[in-house]
Amino acid sequence: MLMAQENGKLILAVGAVRNGKYYCPQCGQLVILKNGKNRRPYFAHLPKAVKLEAESVYHKAGKQRLYNDMLKIKYSVQMEVVMNNKAQRADIYISNKALALEYQCSAISLKSVANRTLEYNNSGIKVWWILGDNYLNRRLTLATLQKFVRYKPECGFYLVFYSVRQSRYLLWSHIEEANGIFIYQVNRYQSLQECWRDWDDIQQIKPKLKLRKQEVSREAHRLQVNVMLKNQQYLELADLCYRCGYILTGAPIICHSISHRFYPIFYEVGLNFDLGCCLS
Structure with missing residues (x-):
């Protein structure tokens, strides 16, 4: 390089x-x-060992920033607190809010996130997963959403990050899926309190008509390519459309809203799921 x-x-x-x-x-x-x-x-x-050490440095710096920010707003906050069930240790625990903040920099399995979240909930504690630079600098995937995404009516599906490198918080709000790609709005803050205060007023930026038409066109092309590549899932969709008197490549026109995209709530591309429901 x-x-x-x-x-x-x-x-x-x-x-x-x-x-x-x-x-x-x-x-x-x-x-x-x-x-x-x-x-x-x-x-x-x-080398891998040095990378892990660097991640640990970022993790410590991120936890310290979260701790300091909670102190500034007079919360009763502790770092590295062993929970009552003795099964886990919270990065940051705010006792007067019964809230744990988990600063996640490294990879973690969906099962681990689900188990730890359940253990917090069973103890009457809410938990927030705040993601670090490693997650911020990679392409957003369904796997990441399955683990950490939250929903709030005012800002839709969202993720919260703290970047040690940028020394700021980021909120990815109104996460939606179009043509297998996740699209979102980025909002930047100097403190977590500022983020909490602002998110009720975040307005979703609706996609322009020209952009939506381009997305629908790309969706149709993606379907055609997958059929040509003999992708089994798409061959089954094509067969389902044929038996119902439709052509698969016309599906985006039927299933897509011209003003809205899909919410990230499916285990597959939203169009595939929607089409299967419409024709089954």
């Missing part, structure tokens, strides 16, 4: 210094400068 980011700007390896802090432009992970007498300077990703 010949270029990396430093303070948000791209820098060439030939102009970098050994002790600088550089990040991969693609994944956002720390990289190091490699240089020698017989090779051209370049950037390389850190």
